[in-house]
Amino acid sequence: MFLINCPYCGERDQQEFKAGGEAHIERPKQPTELSDDQWAEYLFMRKNIKGVQFERWNHAHGCRKWFNMARDTSNDEIKAIYKMGEKPPPQ
Amino acid sequence: MTKNLRVKSSEFIDETSRISFKFDGKTYYGFKGDTLASALLANNVHLIGRSFKYHRPRGIMTSGSEEPNAIVQINPNSNITEPNARATEIEIYEGLEASSQNCWPSVNFDIGGINNFLAPFLPAGFYYKTFMWPKSFWEKYEFFIRHSAGLGKSPTTKDPDIYDHRNIHCDVLVVGAGISGILAAKNAAKNNYKTLLLDEKNELGGSTIFETNENKKINNTFSSDWLKKEISELKNIKNLEIKTRTCVAAYHQYNYLLARENLTDHLEKKDKKNKIRQRLLKIRAKKVILATGALERPLVFNNNDRPGIMLSSAVKKYSDFYGVACGVKNIFFTNNDTAYESALSLHNKGIKVDAIIDIRENSDAKIIKKINDAGIKIYWSHTIVDTSGYKRLSDVSIMKLSNDGMSVTGSKTSISCDCLGIAGGWTPAVHLYTQSGNKLTFDEDRNVFVPKADNSAQICVGSCGGDFELDEIIKNLSNKLKNFLNISQTDFEDISLENDKETSKRNIWLLPSDKPTGKTKPFVDYQNDATAKDIKLALREGFRSIEHVKRYTTTGMGTDQGKLGNMHALGIIADTAGVKMGELGTTTFRPPYTPLTFGTIVGRNVGEFFDTFRRTPMNDWHIKNKAEFENVGQWKRAWYYPINDETMHQAVQRESKAARKSAGILDASTLGKIDIQGSDASEFLNRVYTNAWSKLAIGKCRYGLMLNEDGMVFDDGVTTRLGENHYIMTTTTGGAANVLSKLEDYLQTEWPELDVYLTSVTDHFATASLCGPNSKKILNKIIPELDLSDENFPHMSFKEVTIDKIKCRIMRISFTGEQSYEINAPASFGEAIWEKCIEAGKEFDITPYGTETMHLLRAEKGFIIVGQDTDGTMTPIDLQMDWIVSKKKYDFIGKRSLYRSDTMKENRKQLVGLLTEDPKIVLEEGAQIVSELNQKPVEMLGHVTSSYFSPNLNKSIALAVVRDGKNMRGKKLFIPMENKNISVTVSSTIFFDEENKRINA
């Protein structure tokens, strides 16, 4: 059970949060101009790496804000938490 | 043969309060402070149960939670009986009843014991190999296996006890209150850390509390006396909470631990009443100190499982702590100095010890001289090759070990005894440490797995950390604490220590016998009856991974998780396979450390608190009017309102007819409602719905369809424009939370530039949906001042009105195809408005209808229900709802996906109507649809999604998804059912009032 440091509320139990998949995948601004392959890349392709992964999390049973997390999937260590729109921290 | 083996009074046992209890129907006596095990041993009872596979007689082996054998059934004759309790943990109380498990008909005569003689035919994997074939026979085997094996009886009635949960946050959690744990907790609390100290036993002090070894002194007194003084000081320390009888079961990431606090199990019945039995502590600690100690290992030799064979440390504890001799003729078998301490302790209390058999060649520890002085014979370089005594140990046979330890030489000597203490060294209790995700490293020199590294949030101290000698423990503890707690000194760093040092070591995982291995029974896992032979067989059959060997032989898979035998299993595998133990790795220790009751896990979340549910403001009225309810998500919704003995079908047919004939009323309060405001609200709706929203006039309503980004239908509902920058969106009942989450997600992450605010107002409004040709007249009676003409209040529009001074919103929208008004009142007035409608509707025979009738009426009109007629693979085009997809809008969620090659292909499954050839036959929802009956393999074209008998059309109607259904209008298809094939014709999805005339009639 993680202890997650919501950037708006502080440390809370994982139960209050919802994971939202890989972070930093921006919705294309002009979807109609994309080929099927390009659209599929946005729609379906996600990383599943052993190591540090960037993820979206939502404080669903709290402030309901979305934020980003860098998590090492091999040991669940949370390396960094940062707000939406902010750049991921350098590795 | 009952003897009193209470040999010495003990300060831990209250001999003034005698307690009677029953074991296997017979009454015995013990004292306050006894466990069931110590009290039985005091009565010279060793035989407690039968083993799982061979039904061999088994006795008490240990004095703690690691006990593999002495598991009993508590209150065996009660319907709230409890199985698998460890006799070594049960504190006796007046009236306690317990019985043996795993035996039938009795522990002294057990039919399954025949398995013992069949043992050559019951090797590892026997159950897998034999009973799995032929498959159909499994049921027959199962009966026999379960009847003769059995792991106790389950209770048959509801658990009457109260359980509880508590959340605890602390700075430092110390697990284990032995000498290390106590010193750690004391120093943490004294340095202003909010500290919690837990121990599974009812007494603090671990094994030091009864230590009277001359060679283990602190400040020139017995270590026990020194520790008692330390403990007495604990109560004066602020910041320190101590809980005994509290076992940490699980250690999760981020220092989240679960512990079970036992509050009443040790009390007699009258004192248990109305008290919480057990409490689950959910602990989040900033720092965790594991001081869980070490478990003594047995030795693996031929027939090492007879009642009377116990761990040497347990024999010592029964004598020193409980004042009980485990036998009258005691001997020890060892590979280290521990057994000598136990032997000397017994000797000093006047308990006879005849011999110590040691596999080592010698030892120069100081204690050896004392043993010699006591006249106890030591057999160096010897091993036990066999034991005898069926229900109680009577003799051991010993022989000299060869130099390489692989075989025995010389002649056999027999020693008569009734208790054998075995000492195979110590294993740090690292179960919780590994559960937390950290790794172990193997110490080749001492043959132990020890924690790899401490970190800033967790340390292992004492023997759990791999320190076994007192001086080592204290010195390392002090240094670790200073570093971990960031303090300059500890209050015990200057104490003087005196202890014997162990110098001589020899370890043999599987001790040889004069018989070949195949003819011996060296048990590795006592509870699951796995022997060294089974492990070797598994290796011969090609199993290599420790995890596989474990499952194949069931080693370590009992309720004790193999706390005693795991190291030997690894050692034997390593020796046989010729690899180093460090390379082999360990099996994973999984939570819980000791079993938890279901009661503890669920706590107060039982009965009506099991799950949350939601009721609408009109709920009382529905109950009063005999509604049947259905669960929709968390909601309890009125399903139908049977009159007298109407069946569901009859009620639904009546309600459906009435709603179209005159008037019906539905409680639609559960529909999701989201209040949307902001200067970009219209633009936002444009992006989330498939159709256009910018031109919707204020006061008008519009139906909208929402897609996922993959183009599949996600939710639908009517949204009303209340003002220039103000909308109220409705969602499906089940989809409300997901829609809000999705909208918030897009607003926060993709379109943060939009000025839009979302608020869930589902619970703020109660909704009464009036429908039917007379609904307008009824509404007119309620609000005579409102002009209800189609010009002033047309279909798909909204009015804000006041009914009895209550502000209400009325939407003229319809989910039935009839004229319909949805009256939204503030939730607290919901029931009043509802009753007002019923009252006004009386003269029109207004009929309350439930969700089932609502579903039927909308199906007559071909309106979809998202989640019933769609399943996450349907696009609006598949639903034949092309009309709602804007061609003009540049973008909306899911738009691009509607032009993917897959979503555009011709033969996707599409929504169609189905009419049965025989109009009386109602199809089953979920039934498969085919075009050819004799084709093999038969091609499934799709399935029925909604199906009803329509009273208004007097025929059966259905909606279905069918491959290429769009082009199949009029085509005959078949629904193959178990006993018949049903012929159907593909039709329009709209069955009733195709021209939509009734909406304005």
Ligand SMILES: [Zn+2]
């Ligand atoms: Zn938050």
